Amino acid sequence: MKRIILMVLRLLVHIPGWFYKMCKMAKDTEDKTYDAMERYRFLQMLTLRANRAGRVHVECYGHENLPKEDGFIVFPNHQGLFGGLIFLETMDRPFSIVMKKEVENVILIRQVREVMHAKLMDRDDLRQSMGVIREMTKEVKEGRNYIIFAEGTRSRNGNELLEFKGGAFKSATNARCPIVPAAIIDSYKAFDTNSIKPLTVQVHYLKPLYYDDYKGMKTQEIAHLVQERIQKAIEAAMSTGGEQDV
Numbered sequence: 216m217k218r219i220i221l222m223v224l225r226l227l228v229h230i231p232g233w234f235y236k237m238c239k240m241a242k243d244t245e246d247k248t249y250d251a252m253e254r255y256r257f258l259q260m261l262t263l264r265a266n267r268a269g270r271v272h273v274e275c276y277g278h279e280n281l282p283k284e285d286g287f288i289v290f291p292n293h294q295g296l297f298g299g300l301i302f303l304e305t306m307d308r309p310f311s312i313v314m315k316k317e318v319e320n321v322i323l324i325r326q327v328r329e330v331m332h333a334k335l336m337d338r339d340d341l342r343q344s345m346g347v348i349r350e351m352t353k354e355v356k357e358g359r360n361y362i363i364f365a366e367g368t369r370s371r372n373g374n375e376l377l378e379f380k381g382g383a384f385k386s387a388t389n390a391r392c393p394i395v396p397a398a399i400i401d402s403y404k405a406f407d408t409n410s411i412k413p414l415t416v417q418v419h420y421l422k423p424l425y426y427d428d429y430k431g432m433k434t435q436e437i438a439h440l441v442q443e444r445i446q447k448a449i450e451a452a453m454s455t456g457g458e459q460d461v
Contacts (some may be wrong), residue, residue, distance in 0.1 A: 381435030
């Protein structure tokens with residue numbers, strides 16, 4: 216919480232103008248005034264400024280593992296709200312994201328969600344969840360990239376993983392798209408501790424699974440494989456403190 220306050224205080228003079236522009240972009244639901252890249256570059260600018268103001272440095276490894284063609288889904292481990300800022304800083308192409316319905320009306324998150332055309336999923340409503348999966352499948356086939364946190368909720372135990380849910384991979388298998396595992400390290404320290412000391416977090420984009428790699432597998436088997444790769448990447452990175460060939 217202290218780091219969020221630090222970000223706000225150091226950027227206070229800019230926030231009203233940025234928020235006004237974000238609201239305009241959020242209302243432009245048909246992308247008539249702002250195209251997808253313009254929206255994304257604006258959010259990236261805000262993210263870079265916020266991360267610098269909050270004294271957070273993001274180290275990115277394996278960027279070359281992101282598929283050259285759009286229409287893929289990144290599956291990272293979930294350590295909290297700062298995860299979104301990691302991907303906005305390190306991915307050079309627009310993406311959308313799946314969020315839990317509980318954040319639907321949280322100020323700022325709501326505007327960012329609308330600018331990104333993010334999806335809201337009600338985990339207690341199977342019909343609504345299946346509808347979101349169908350929409351995502353269609354959009355991924357059309358070339359939109361997505362990020363899905365397959366644990367369903369954030370881990371409360373630092374860099375330890377929760378079980379990855381097989382249902383989170385349904386959109387990927389339906390779209391037959393590349394699956395990119397991503398290992399996040401130490402991002403929970405940004406907002407879940409009371410420290411404002413300089414912080415370094417890591418994201419490792421791992422080698423993707425293409426359709427031929429996972430066809431014939433059940434979604435729970437895919438989930439287990441992705442979780443295992445992320446777990447190994449986290450362990451390797453934390454043991455050496457550096458880049459790994461993963």
